[in-house]
Amino acid sequence: MYTARGKVDTNDTLTQYAPLVRRLALQLMAKLPASVELEDLIQAGMLGLLDAANRYQETQGAQFETYASQRIRGAMLDELRELDWASRGIRKTAREIEKAVQRLEQRLGRGPSESEIAGEMSIGLTEYQQMLQDVHGCQLIYYEDFESADEEPFIDRICADPGADPLTMLLDEGLRGGVVDAIDRLPDREKLLMSLYYEQGLNLREIGAVLEVSESRVCQLHSQAISRLRATLREKAWTSAN
Structure with missing residues (x-):
């Protein structure tokens, strides 16, 4: 040898x-x-x-x-x-937004505004909204949430059977309940957006017409909603383990 x-x-x-x-x-x-x-x-x-x-x-x-x-x-x-479609830079940006949201929610006891998130990240509102535009399309759950070398996966801390396959874990009542609770905590506008997009199947242009904003603004709000949901799921995983 x-x-x-x-x-x-x-x-x-x-x-x-x-x-x-x-x-x-x-x-x-x-x-x-x-x-x-x-x-x-x-x-x-x-x-x-x-x-x-x-x-x-x-x-x-x-x-x-x-x-x-x-x-x-x-x-x-x-x-x-x-x-994975998303570059490491985009995923890094998405994680930074997610962590800023999580810190503010813990500190304020409520969902932070865009201006507050931008301030937490020490950037201007316009720059923050451009970051939201850049990360549009980021998912609620990634393979790294089940298996990661960079940080501890959080999905298995919510599910009853962390040794199960990803599909079983996604159907787990603990995870499903966590997602429902996270959606309930969204600001009304973002909650409506998620309903229009995922339940009613409207496209970005149609959602923009309902919300009376541009398609690019819908992209930003969608990215922000995903960041809020992921932050809430991580918080649930942390509290469930303590």
């Missing part, structure tokens, strides 16, 4: 640890939507294994399997991020 210089023999390693790649891929698949292909994860994992074989040296002290597992898992998560 090792060369004379104490490095891993690449060809032997790829053969020997291919089952490890598959096992890690299957473990990850258990918490991912059905649209994710197992073979895509395995392929990414094999690249992670190759990278581990090229980088590892006996002198590092860690067991190769431990070291390789981290590289394999990281490569798979990177592949999942690549499959």
Whole structure:
């Protein structure tokens, strides 16, 4: 397995640890939507294994399997991020808005206004509204909420069976109840927007006509509503665990 210089023999390693790649891929698949292909994860994992074989040296002290597992898992998560439509920059912006909303709700005991959120982020209202425009299309739930290397997933802290597959967890009464409660806490205008969009199936132009605002303003309000919902779900996860 090792060369004379104490490095891993690449060809032997790829053969020997291919089952490890598959096992890690299957473990990850258990918490991912059905649209994710197992073979895509395995392929990414094999690249992670190759990278581990090229980088590892006996002198590092860690067991190769431990070291390789981290590289394999990281490569798979990177592949999942690549499959996601939103860039890391957009997702980062969405998280910043979400965290600002959560901090203000905890401090004020109510839903903050746009001006208050902009102030919390130390930016002007126009800049904040442009950020909302940029992140339009961000979802209420992402795969990272079930499995994440960057931060603790929060969905499994709400659901009764955190070991279930994503579909089962999405149907869980705890999560569904949390979403309903979060929607009830939305400002009336945003609550109406969500109803028009998700229940009545109106498009952005039609919603704009009902609310008497532009399509771009509907985009901003939708992004803000999603940020509020995610902030409330995270708060519910935190309080449920304490």
